[in-house]
Amino acid sequence: MGMGGYGYAFQGYDPTRHVRASARERRISHKHARELARAVRGMRLEAATDYLGAVVRGERAVPFGRFKGQVGHRSDPGVMAGRYPQKAAAEFLKLLENLESNAEYRGMDVERLRLVGAAAHKGVSVKRFIPRAQGRATPKNNVLTHVEIVAREA
Numbered sequence: 001m002g003m004g005g006y007g008y009a010f011q012g013y014d015p016t017r018h019v020r021a022s023a024r025e026r027r028i029s030h031k032h033a034r035e036l037a038r039a040v041r042g043m044r045l046e047a048a049t050d051y052l053g054a055v056v057r058g059e060r061a062v063p064f065g066r067f068k069g070q071v072g073h074r075s076d077p078g079v080m081a082g083r084y085p086q087k088a089a090a091e092f093l094k095l096l097e098n099l100e101s102n103a104e105y106r107g108m109d110v111e112r113l114r115l116v117g118a119a120a121h122k123g124v125s126v127k128r129f130i131p132r133a134q135g136r137a138t139p140k141n142n143v144l145t146h147v148e149i150v151a152r153e154a
Contacts, residue, residue, distance in 0.1 A: 010117035010150040019106055019113070021099035022148040023091060025123045030145040031067040032085035033120035036092055037147065038065060045113040045151060049096050055089040062089075092147065099149055108153050117150035 054060035061082035068081035123144035
């Protein structure tokens with residue numbers, strides 16, 4: 001990997017069987033992105049698109065496994081602690097669209113694609129400050145997020 005390039009966390013990538021897409025430095029919560037990646041990993045492309053659309057509309061909850069302190073339970077089947085991360089789900093939908101077009105370009109059958117890898121990582125931190133009273137300042141940091149998805153023809 002050269003200077004300024006990005007790698008993928010997915011191991012064992014085979015260009016003949018896999019297709020991948022990534023979204024770098026997005027303004028979404030890395031915690032929400034991590035839980036979404038965990039939720040869609042293993043799904044078929046069409047099922048993942050339907051699921052994320054339902055999350056954006058607030059119809060389906062995303063189960064939270066790691067970042068679940070003080071998170072209420074949901075009535076969605078199979079979901080204990082969960083939320084509806086709509087902004088992150090919308091970014092994931094754009095990424096799945098990109099993945100689908102990459103697969104079409106490579107001549108793959110989009111109907112048979114299954115998501116075998118999905119990961120989210122922290123990106124750069126945008127450091128700013130908010131001016132406060134008495135000449136003080138409060139930091140306002142925004143951590144950007146990298147998301148990557150890998151699919152394979154099943």
